[in-house]
Amino acid sequence: MQITYEVIVPFLFLLMLICSASAMICLGLYSRRFSHNPAVLPYQILMFAAAYWALNYAVELSTVNLQTKILLQETRFIVNPFMGVLDLWLILTFLHKSDWIKGWRWKALLIIPTGIMLAALTSKYHTLFRYNYGVDLSGPLPTLSFVNGPLYFVHIGYTYLLVITGLLILLLTREESNKIYLKQRVLLFGALIFPTILDIIFQVGGTPIHGINPAPIFFWIPGIIYIIALFRFGFLDIVPIARSRVIEEMGMPMIVLSTDSRIADMNPAAERLLGGSARIGVGQKITDVAGSWPEFITFCFSSDGRKEITKQDTEESRIFDARMDLLYSPEGVPEGRLILLTDITTQKRLEQKIRRSEERWRSIVDGAPFPIVITSVADNRILLVNQRTIRQFNLSYDDLIGRNTEEFYADQKTRELLITTLHTQDELDDIEMKMHAGDGREFWVYASVRKIQYMGKEAFYISFADFTLRKNLEETLTRKNRELELVTFSLTETNKKLNLLSSITRHDILNMIQVISAVSDVILLETREPDMEKKVRMIADAGKSIRTLIEFTREYEDLGQTAPVWQDITRTLQSRTITRLLSGITLITPDRPVEISADPMLSKVFFNLVENSIRHGGGISTIRVSAEAVGDELRITYEDDGRGIPEEEKLLIFTRGYGSNTGLGLFFIREVLEITGMTIMEEGVTGEGARFVIRVPPGRYRFTSIQSS
Numbered sequence: 001m002q003i004t005y006e007v008i009v010p011f012l013f014l015l016m017l018i019c020s021a022s023a024m025i026c027l028g029l030y031s032r033r034f035s036h037n038p039a040v041l042p043y044q045i046l047m048f049a050a051a052y053w054a055l056n057y058a059v060e061l062s063t064v065n066l067q068t069k070i071l072l073q074e075t076r077f078i079v080n081p082f083m084g085v086l087d088l089w090l091i092l093t094f095l096h097k098s099d100w101i102k103g104w105r106w107k108a109l110l111i112i113p114t115g116i117m118l119a120a121l122t123s124k125y126h127t128l129f130r131y132n133y134g135v136d137l138s139g140p141l142p143t144l145s146f147v148n149g150p151l152y153f154v155h156i157g158y159t160y161l162l163v164i165t166g167l168l169i170l171l172l173t174r175e176e177s178n179k180i181y182l183k184q185r186v187l188l189f190g191a192l193i194f195p196t197i198l199d200i201i202f203q204v205g206g207t208p209i210h211g212i213n214p215a216p217i218f219f220w221i222p223g224i225i226y227i228i229a230l231f232r233f234g235f236l237d238i239v240p241i242a243r244s245r246v247i248e249e250m251g252m253p254m255i256v257l258s259t260d261s262r263i264a265d266m267n268p269a270a271e272r273l274l275g276g277s278a279r280i281g282v283g284q285k286i287t288d289v290a291g292s293w294p295e296f297i298t299f300c301f302s303s304d305g306r307k308e309i310t311k312q313d314t315e316e317s318r319i320f321d322a323r324m325d326l327l328y329s330p331e332g333v334p335e336g337r338l339i340l341l342t343d344i345t346t347q348k349r350l351e352q353k354i355r356r357s358e359e360r361w362r363s364i365v366d367g368a369p370f371p372i373v374i375t376s377v378a379d380n381r382i383l384l385v386n387q388r389t390i391r392q393f394n395l396s397y398d399d400l401i402g403r404n405t406e407e408f409y410a411d412q413k414t415r416e417l418l419i420t421t422l423h424t425q426d427e428l429d430d431i432e433m434k435m436h437a438g439d440g441r442e443f444w445v446y447a448s449v450r451k452i453q454y455m456g457k458e459a460f461y462i463s464f465a466d467f468t469l470r471k472n473l474e475e476t477l478t479r480k481n482r483e484l485e486l487v488t489f490s491l492t493e494t495n496k497k498l499n500l501l502s503s504i505t506r507h508d509i510l511n512m513i514q515v516i517s518a519v520s521d522v523i524l525l526e527t528r529e530p531d532m533e534k535k536v537r538m539i540a541d542a543g544k545s546i547r548t549l550i551e552f553t554r555e556y557e558d559l560g561q562t563a564p565v566w567q568d569i570t571r572t573l574q575s576r577t578i579t580r581l582l583s584g585i586t587l588i589t590p591d592r593p594v595e596i597s598a599d600p601m602l603s604k605v606f607f608n609l610v611e612n613s614i615r616h617g618g619g620i621s622t623i624r625v626s627a628e629a630v631g632d633e634l635r636i637t638y639e640d641d642g643r644g645i646p647e648e649e650k651l652l653i654f655t656r657g658y659g660s661n662t663g664l665g666l667f668f669i670r671e672v673l674e675i676t677g678m679t680i681m682e683e684g685v686t687g688e689g690a691r692f693v694i695r696v697p698p699g700r701y702r703f704t705s706i707q708s709s
Contacts, residue, residue: 009140009209010061011323017058023223024051027230034236038098042090043236049079050195061141061212070124077120081113081155084162087192091166094188102682103386109162114156116155117149123149136211139622143211150319156203163196180233184582187229191222215462215484256327257300261286273311294556298323300339308344318345325643343407354455357394358384360532364523368539369512370546373405377451377458380405380419384454392466395438410434410442417451417651422460424648426451431655444471448542465543474674481564481676481696509546516543564676566595567704572603573625581610588624593704594634598676605669609638612666613690629703634696644686653682676700 028047033039052078060072088109090521092098101109119129126578127149134145170189198215203209207214229235253270256308257263263284271280274290290296295309297323311318327335371389375382383401393400393408409415414433428449434442444466452461520540570589572578579587586618598600606625613620622644625635645653654670673680677697684691 013141013212013217014058014062016220017061018056020216020223021051021054021058023220024048024054027223027226027437032232037236039090039093040236042086046083046086046090049083050216050219052076052079053083054219057213057216060144063144064135064137064362066133066144069135069142073130073144074123075123077117081116081159082110085109085113087164087482088166089186091170091192095169097169097173099367111354112158116151116158119151132505139211141209141212145211160196160200163192165427167193177386183233184229186234187225187233187235191225191229193221194222194225194659237557250497255286255339255341257286257337257339259336261300270341292486296322300337318343319348320344327449338539353706357531358455364535364539365385366650368542369516370465370542371445374452374454374464374543375405375460375462376459382527383457383459387564391456392443393437394441399438408435408437410436417648421624421648421652422449428652431652443468450538450541452538461538465546478674478677482699495577513543513547516540564597564599564602567600567602568595568704569627570627575603577603578607578610580612582623585614585620586622588622588626590625590627590636592627593700594627595699595704596634596636596678596699598678599672605672606638608666608669609692613640613642617690627701629701632698634701636694636696638692638694639684639689641689644684644691645682646686650682 003238003372010188028044028051031040031047031438056072056076060069060076063072089098089101089197092100092572110672116129119126123129123131127147128151129149130146130152131149132145132147136143136145136683170192175694195215195218196445198218199213202213202215226235229590250267251269253273254267255263255270255274256265263280263282263286265282266274266280274280274293279290286300287297290300293311296311299309304324306321306323309320309322311320321344323340323342325338329335362554365374365386366383368386368388370383371384371392372383373389374384382403382405385397389398406412406415411434418428418433428447431447431449432444434444436442443465443466445468447462447464450461452459459538485511517540520536523536524533524540527536570593573587573589598605610623613623617640620640622641624639625636626639627634629635654666670680673694677700679695681693681695682690683693
């Protein structure tokens with residue numbers, strides 16, 4: 001089958017009409033995402049009207065039936081008479097000048113298009129619009145022939161008048177500052193003028209194919225221009241705003257003075273500030289207008305580029321941040337001065353309030369007999385410290401304020417775990433960690449953390465107690481236990497000294513805590529400020545935490561007083577104190593007999609592990625204990641089939657006070673094991689059960705051929 005010219009041209013025309021309609025519909029639908037822009041509504045209506053024109057024209061060109069063609073033309077003029085109004089509306093809204101056609105003007109614009117529409121719909125009854133219809137089959141497509149009446153020329157003239165008026169406004173009005181808005185304007189101009197030119201060519205009979213209007217056929221070309229404007233230059237997204245409108249509506253007073261100190265320009269905010277109810281005009285001297293504000297007059301004639309000045313009103317004073325910039329001509333000749341005034345009264349009052357609040361905070365915090373630090377949650381920088389902290393870290397107040405807390409942690413992993421935990425909890429108590437001082441010294445502390453509001457920001461309130469001496473003695477005690485058989489007498493003497501030191505220290509600290517409690521109670525009775533009362537209660541709570549810590553040392557001061565003995569693991573697990581806990585629970589012991597040299601309180605280690613599984617495991621059915629030599633050390637693995645321990649709690653469960661009960665069980669286990677150099681870690685998977693691994697150092701374990709009796 002041979003493809004001829006008579007087949008290709010109609011197909012291409014109809015295809016382009018469908019493409020044009022599709023492009024206009026897609027652009028209209030896509031523009032809904034820019035609902036913040038008032039120009040979207042006229043733009044959408046214009047796109048859908050153009051799409052309707054193209055589709056209507058495509059159907060008309062595809063039929064040879066005269067009545068159908070007349071009907072399609074009449075219905076097309078439901079939209080076409082309003083195209084000029086839509087173009088003008090879009091342009092004025094884009095330029096923020098839609099108020100030009102508000103009210104009666106808008107109704108007046110619609111009178112002629114409405115009359116044209118009615119004339120087109122009733123054209124079969126008169127000759128005012130079009131008459132003598134026929135079908136012209138001489139071209140590649142069947143077109144509708146007719147004679148135009150006088151109202152049609154009114155329609156053409158009125159439409160072109162509105163379109164040309166809008167395009168002239170688009171070209172001549174330019175108040176925005178950025179070049180991107182000029183490019184938006186050029187693209188909008190091109191998209192609107194292109195179909196207008198094609199329609200004019202059709203009206204004067206200059207189209208290559210007689211009887212076919214190329215305007216709706218080539219709507220896809222303005223569609224491409226709109227796509228470039230939307231996606232490349234932010235048309236309908238980046239809204240142009242005139243500079244004059246910005247200056248007129250901004251709340252910051254702006255004044256322009258000429259070289260002879262006369263007012264060259266000012267915005268309404270400046271007029272309200274300087275004139276009050278009086279009228280101020282351009283050309284008046286600034287000394288006459290602002291004579292009652294001498295500080296401002298002095299600033300106007302000074303060389304200061306920026307200064308804070310005060311204006312005394314009838315009821316209160318206002319503080320302004322005054323800025324002055326010199327204005328020059330293109331040749332570099334001074335033409336005047338630009339003055340901007342920013343009201344900072346509220347900011348200054350807030351700063352004063354913050355300073356007073358900070359002074360009250362500091363007076364309370366400085367009186368505490370233990371180190372206190374307040375840090376920002378957002379960036380972990382230090383906001384406030386007391387005198388005890390300054391002495392503890394051997395740094396000045398200025399050296400500490402603003403520093404990141406990570407500089408003072410000896411173990412960054414502990415710090416990261418603490419921060420992660422505090423994202424889900426508002427408080428932590430008795431966290432053991434090592435810290436750095438300013439002189440390079442390292443010390444151990446028990447820290448308590450509370451999440452608070454400080455100066456309008458989220459902050460951490462941290463108090464801590466230095467137990468470096470105790471930690472050092474514990475480390476010494478751990479090392480000495482490895483040689484216990486040879487240094488029993490020396491260890492006994494050391495323990496006596498440690499107990500004596502603990503007793504004296506405990507007595508002194510409890511006395512100091514009593515002072516804190518008493519002073520806190522007095523302040524609470526005297527203060528009537530809720531914020532102050534909350535802060536004092538926090539100090540009292542910190543004192544109670546320290547009291548709990550001291551009482552804990554008394555409870556366990558006899559730990560490690562007895563020499564280690566060899567103990568069989570299986571016999572220990574099968575003791576009556578443990579088996580009576582195992583109602584309905586299967587206990588699996590090591591398949592090979594093994595003994596370890598440990599503190600006589602080893603049975604309490606396994607007792608606490610079993611009790612912890614039953615209490616927190618969530619209905620366990622099996623407990624398995626195994627022992628395996630790995631290298632030189634022995635690994636004792638304790639496992640249950642409960643719900644396990646969350647990852648973020650694995651480090652914290654061995655700290656004193658952590659947990660839903662007393663929080664002493666796992667902490668105590670670690671203390672008993674460390675006496676003879678053993679360690680314990682939790683290595684289970686959450687949801688699959690708890691798994692504690694005890695590592696026994698060389699020389700502290702032995703496998704036996706038969707069960708010990």
